[in-house]
Amino acid sequence: MDEAILKLLKKHDSSFLSGEEIARRLKVTRTTVWKRIKELEQMGYEIEASTRAGYRLVSSPDLLAPWEVEPLLRTKRLGKPVHYFQTLDSTNARAYQLASKGSREGEVVVAESQEKGRGRLGRQWFSPPFLNLYASVILRPEIPPSQAPLLTLMAAVATAETVEQFSGLRPLIKWPNDILLGNRKIAGLLNEMHSEMDRVHFVILGIGVNLNVDSESFPPEIRHLATSLKRETGEAVSRRVFFSSLLQNLEKWYDSFLKEGRGSVLEAWRDWARIKGKKVRVTSFGEVVTGIAIDIDSDGALILKTKDGRQKRVVAGDVEYTKTK
Amino acid sequence: MDEAILKLLKKHDSSFLSGEEIARRLKVTRTTVWKRIKELEQMGYEIEASTRAGYRLVSSPDLLAPWEVEPLLRTKRLGKPVHYFQTLDSTNARAYQLASKGSREGEVVVAESQEKGRGRLGRQWFSPPFLNLYASVILRPEIPPSQAPLLTLMAAVATAETVEQFSGLRPLIKWPNDILLGNRKIAGLLNEMHSEMDRVHFVILGIGVNLNVDSESFPPEIRHLATSLKRETGEAVSRRVFFSSLLQNLEKWYDSFLKEGRGSVLEAWRDWARIKGKKVRVTSFGEVVTGIAIDIDSDGALILKTKDGRQKRVVAGDVEYTKTK
Numbered sequence: 001m002d003e004a005i006l007k008l009l010k011k012h013d014s015s016f017l018s019g020e021e022i023a024r025r026l027k028v029t030r031t032t033v034w035k036r037i038k039e040l041e042q043m044g045y046e047i048e049a050s051t052r053a054g055y056r057l058v059s060s061p062d063l064l065a066p067w068e069v070e071p072l073l074r075t076k077r078l079g080k081p082v083h084y085f086q087t088l089d090s091t092n093a094r095a096y097q098l099a100s101k102g103s104r105e106g107e108v109v110v111a112e113s114q115e116k117g118r119g120r121l122g123r124q125w126f127s128p129p130f131l132n133l134y135a136s137v138i139l140r141p142e143i144p145p146s147q148a149p150l151l152t153l154m155a156a157v158a159t160a161e162t163v164e165q166f167s168g169l170r171p172l173i174k175w176p177n178d179i180l181l182g183n184r185k186i187a188g189l190l191n192e193m194h195s196e197m198d199r200v201h202f203v204i205l206g207i208g209v210n211l212n213v214d215s216e217s218f219p220p221e222i223r224h225l226a227t228s229l230k231r232e233t234g235e236a237v238s239r240r241v242f243f244s245s246l247l248q249n250l251e252k253w254y255d256s257f258l259k260e261g262r263g264s265v266l267e268a269w270r271d272w273a274r275i276k277g278k279k280v281r282v283t284s285f286g287e288v289v290t291g292i293a294i295d296i297d298s299d300g301a302l303i304l305k306t307k308d309g310r311q312k313r314v315v316a317g318d319v320e321y322t323k324t325k
Numbered sequence: 326m327d328e329a330i331l332k333l334l335k336k337h338d339s340s341f342l343s344g345e346e347i348a349r350r351l352k353v354t355r356t357t358v359w360k361r362i363k364e365l366e367q368m369g370y371e372i373e374a375s376t377r378a379g380y381r382l383v384s385s386p387d388l389l390a391p392w393e394v395e396p397l398l399r400t401k402r403l404g405k406p407v408h409y410f411q412t413l414d415s416t417n418a419r420a421y422q423l424a425s426k427g428s429r430e431g432e433v434v435v436a437e438s439q440e441k442g443r444g445r446l447g448r449q450w451f452s453p454p455f456l457n458l459y460a461s462v463i464l465r466p467e468i469p470p471s472q473a474p475l476l477t478l479m480a481a482v483a484t485a486e487t488v489e490q491f492s493g494l495r496p497l498i499k500w501p502n503d504i505l506l507g508n509r510k511i512a513g514l515l516n517e518m519h520s521e522m523d524r525v526h527f528v529i530l531g532i533g534v535n536l537n538v539d540s541e542s543f544p545p546e547i548r549h550l551a552t553s554l555k556r557e558t559g560e561a562v563s564r565r566v567f568f569s570s571l572l573q574n575l576e577k578w579y580d581s582f583l584k585e586g587r588g589s590v591l592e593a594w595r596d597w598a599r600i601k602g603k604k605v606r607v608t609s610f611g612e613v614v615t616g617i618a619i620d621i622d623s624d625g626a627l628i629l630k631t632k633d634g635r636q637k638r639v640v641a642g643d644v645e646y647t648k649t650k
Contacts, residue, residue: 120521142610144640145518146471146624152522176523191522193470196445196515197477198501198641285467299471315469316523 003067005036009057018054062239064110072244077106078137078251085111087129090118092190092206095136099202105140108247117208119188126222131213133243137205137250141258145195148203149300150262152177152191153269155205158249159187160272166242167233173273175302175319184227186210212236262298269296280304284317328392330361334382343379387564389435397569402431403462403576410436415443417515417531420461424527430465433572442533445515451547456538458568462530462575466583470520473528474625475587477502477516478594480530483574484512485597491567492558498598500627500644509552511535537561587623594621605629609642
């Protein structure tokens with residue numbers, strides 16, 4: 001997409017700009033101007049054309065494109081740049097590829113839809129076009145792999161915070177990486193890393209948030225388990241504003257983690273998760289453990305008290321709350 | 326390489342086989358037989374040709390090719406198959422690529438030389454052709470990333486054991502992953518992984534062992550730091566036999582790790598490392614720590630006692646022994 005013409009129209013806000021003037025400023029022919037206007041209309045930009053006065057931008061679609069998102073970004077590193085795609089197999093796979101080839105910390109991949117959207121443990125992530133957020137952030141922290149789970153907690157905290165800002169409702173983090181609103185999943189994280197045994201090369205924070213999808217659109221098998229911001233609040237949210245706020249919150253927590261260590265991340269996570277005392281059933285590497293959640297430890301592992309009174313530490317797995325507190 | 330003709334010659338050991346007979350058995354022309362014989366000679370196979378009696382295999386070169394290595398392998402999974410290359414950028418990079426595309430546990434990449442042989446922390450690994458061993462093993466253990474350092478310890482133990490078997494000398498493991506003989510580095514490990522935050526997808530165990538390289542061949546800047554099996558024992562070793570023994574030892578320790586947990590690996594590592602009481606200087610994420618080594622903990626981290634009497638846990642870094650015990 002050629003952004004120059006869009007920038008011109010946006011700059012002139014709601015006033016007309018003649019085709020001749022646009023052609024002169026961009027050093028192209030009037031036919032080229034006309035073609036590009038048609039392209040913009042194809043993408044959802046509403047442009048009024050008058051043979052006398054020229055062109056006027058009436059409204060912009062809610063795209064996650066860099067030319068829409070970057071003007072909103074108040075971050076120093078995250079989203080610099082945003083790699084934008086109409087569709088991808090999965091944003092994580094593309095980000096992993098980019099990072100393998102040397103992309104820097106803070107680069108973000110975002111797509112309007114995913115053909116093979118992935119959740120944890122090889123599951124699918126429902127990824128319809130132009131309704132939700134599917135983004136993957138490349139980080140290159142100087143930490144050992146054992147500290148990487150803290151980045152999952154961090155991403156969950158930043159996502160929960162953003163969901164609260166846009167819904168006015170208080171989400172719940174379900175260990176380790178689901179965000180629930182009204183007991184249904186509104187966001188999920190899939191974090192991957194490439195590392196040596198004692199040193200992380202890069203981490204990909206994959207974040208999927210259900211924003212404007214209607215509940216009837218969910219596949220039947222997850223309809224009772226999933227929700228969206230629109231479903232919970234009754235109103236559509238601006239995806240680009242949500243996206244830029246999320247990156248801002250992420251950067252804030254990431255900076256705090258790098259500068260001050262894990263303390264504040266753990267504290268915030270505990271606050272959002274309210275996990276203490278919950279009855280849980282955990283499936284971890286094929287084994288099922290039930291018990292009462294006590295806390296998470298400083299590495300982000302879940303500490304349970306089992307029926308026989310012993311403490312058990314769980315580093316990985318799927319959690320079910322067997323009884324809501 | 327067409328292995329069929331080599332198999333026939335090997336089967337007939339030191340007796341002659343006529344070109345006509347070979348052509349008949351392989352269903353090819355006698356000219357094709359002649360061409361393939363020339364190919365084998367190019368690779369270093371010594372073949373006696375007699376117009377009357379035919380062809381006879383006199384000797385085989387010490388290649389790491391699957392047709393030379395697989396007949397020696399007594400493993401169940403490791404080295405099934407061996408992916409063999411004359412040269413690669415790096416065996417780790419190729420193994421990582423293969424694993425990303427779905428290669429299974431136990432597949433091994435081996436190369437006669439590496440153009441960009443890599444050591445830890447982005448360093449180079451000296452990789453001249455046909456003299457040493459450069460191999461990368463794909464593993465897919467069902468463990469969290471925090472347990473992955475134990476695989477580094479495991480690989481170090483298996484390598485040290487193999488070096489001892491072939492040299493009759495007792496090597497020393499230097500935390501976390503160097504193998505020393507006579508205080509010089511004879512082998513190094515570069516292990517990488519791809520994982521979710523709580524679950525390993527695959528691990529690449531990269532193993533480089535200096536076998537038959539002469540000390541004068543080492544680049545001057547590492548000559549006083551590096552050694553080879555040949556240098557220490559005065560005799561060349563069969564690389565294919567060493568390679569197959571190493572895979573066998575690795576499989577034994579890997580099975581033990583999967584079945585019985587970390588206990589026996591840690592115990593063996595401690596035995597090979599004799600680290601207790603050593604004065605060390607560790608560079609870890611830009612920070613320098615000096616102290617007396619106490620032990621490694623159950624996650625493979627190094628525990629030091631610093632000058633002021635406090636204990637410090639180091640998960641990553643470069644170790645220097647400041648005084649040999």
